Amino acid sequence: MKAHSFPRDPLILAPMAALTTSALRCLVRGFGGCDLYFTEMISAAALLQRGPYESFYINPEPEPEKLVYQLVGSDREKAASAAEFLDGLPGFGVDFNMGCSAPEIVRAGAGVAWMKNAENARRLAAALRSRLKNKTLSVKLRVGYEDNFDYLVSFCRGLAEEGADFITLHPRIKKEKFSRVARWDYITALKAELSIPLVGNGDIRSWQDYSLKKTRCGPDGIMIGRAAARAPWFFAFLRKKEEDPGCEMTVDLQAAAAEFLDLLPRFQPGDFLESRSKRFFSWFCQNLMFGHNLFVTINNSKGFDAVRKVVFDYFTKHPEARYKTEKN
Ligand SMILES: Cc1cc2nc3c(=O)[nH]c(=O)nc-3n(C[C@H](O)[C@H](O)[C@H](O)COP(=O)(O)O)c2cc1C
Numbered sequence: 001m002k003a004h005s006f007p008r009d010p011l012i013l014a015p016m017a018a019l020t021t022s023a024l025r026c027l028v029r030g031f032g033g034c035d036l037y038f039t040e041m042i043s044a045a046a047l048l049q050r051g052p053y054e055s056f057y058i059n060p061e062p063e064p065e066k067l068v069y070q071l072v073g074s075d076r077e078k079a080a081s082a083a084e085f086l087d088g089l090p091g092f093g094v095d096f097n098m099g100c101s102a103p104e105i106v107r108a109g110a111g112v113a114w115m116k117n118a119e120n121a122r123r124l125a126a127a128l129r130s131r132l133k134n135k136t137l138s139v140k141l142r143v144g145y146e147d148n149f150d151y152l153v154s155f156c157r158g159l160a161e162e163g164a165d166f167i168t169l170h171p172r173i174k175k176e177k178f179s180r181v182a183r184w185d186y187i188t189a190l191k192a193e194l195s196i197p198l199v200g201n202g203d204i205r206s207w208q209d210y211s212l213k214k215t216r217c218g219p220d221g222i223m224i225g226r227a228a229a230r231a232p233w234f235f236a237f238l239r240k241k242e243e244d245p246g247c248e249m250t251v252d253l254q255a256a257a258a259e260f261l262d263l264l265p266r267f268q269p270g271d272f273l274e275s276r277s278k279r280f281f282s283w284f285c286q287n288l289m290f291g292h293n294l295f296v297t298i299n300n301s302k303g304f305d306a307v308r309k310v311v312f313d314y315f316t317k318h319p320e321a322r323y324k325t326e327k328n
Pocket residue numbers: 014015016017018019040041070097099100140170201202203204223224225226227
């Protein structure tokens with residue numbers, strides 16, 4: 001049974017480990033939000049053990065009805081039990097990660113490793129579907145181990161036949177990290193073969209990227225990762241541009257940084273604050289003059305309080321860096 005219907009033309013915050021916490025989602029929300037927010041990947045096995053950090057991973061703030069929990073794991077039964085647990089929480093959907101190509105994840109038989117065997121993936125989708133009564137089921141994947149479009153189509157059709165409500169394609173093969181550009185022609189071609197919505201993801205960094213991919217490739221939704229970590233206002237900017245392509249948006253970077261530093265301790269355990277703040281500023285600093293130098297200083301700081309101090313000192317020393325105007 002499908003509890004929620006797929007939104008029209010959604011803009012979606014991508015799952016990003018150590019980044020897409022409630023804190024980043026709140027920051028995005030403060031600028032106007034997006035249509036669906038994915039959590040970072042959550043280990044199905046750890047979730048079932050109810051470890052000390054799980055409550056932070058599953059915190060649904062700030063817009064629980066738009067939240068998609070992303071599960072990662074290699075064991076079908078554990079994944080299904082974790083999905084059943086998530087089904088009882090607030091939220092829009094449960095996604096399964098079949099795209100992560102980090103070596104430790106693939107070695108464990110998770111992430112993109114699921115794409116090696118379409119029959120196993122299909123059985124997993126059926127098991128997940130059978131436990132989800134109140135949430136959508138979706139899968140996020142890559143093109144696969146190699147460039148084989150026919151295999152990708154039959155793989156995705158299998159998932160759809162077992163009840164997946166939508167699929168997100170990050171069109172790169174396993175061995176491509178971010179080395180070459182995402183193959184958006186795969187989105188166009190795959191969409192034509194599927195009966196369920198297809199979300200396109202990869203390399204949307206500007207208004208031009210967005211409008212071009214949207215009109216040329218016709219995905220049912222667009223998911224954005226790194227650009228939203230750099231610019232949590234990016235979704236708001238795109239919506240504004242859709243109404244008025246000539247518009248610009250001026251953002252108070254100092255206020256955004258301060259807001260994030262306030263939000264993080266509200267939503268993350270003390271021992272995550274340093275690493276999570278560094279992860280965020282590795283992207284956010286790209287907005288700033290001498291941003292790389294600033295990030296090196298942040299990264300060399302010891303402890304969350306030191307990170308905060310470096311950020312505040314930067315804006316005190318560089319008042320001219322406070323505002324940024326997004327144009328393109
Ligand atoms: C720091 C980081 C962490 C990521 N973590 C996840 C994850 O937990 N689950 C997942 O499916 N993809 C993950 N991804 C991949 C993104 O969701 C997305 O597919 C990829 O970044 C391409 O989109 P983009 O070009 O808009 O960033 C991660 C990417 C980055 C940069």
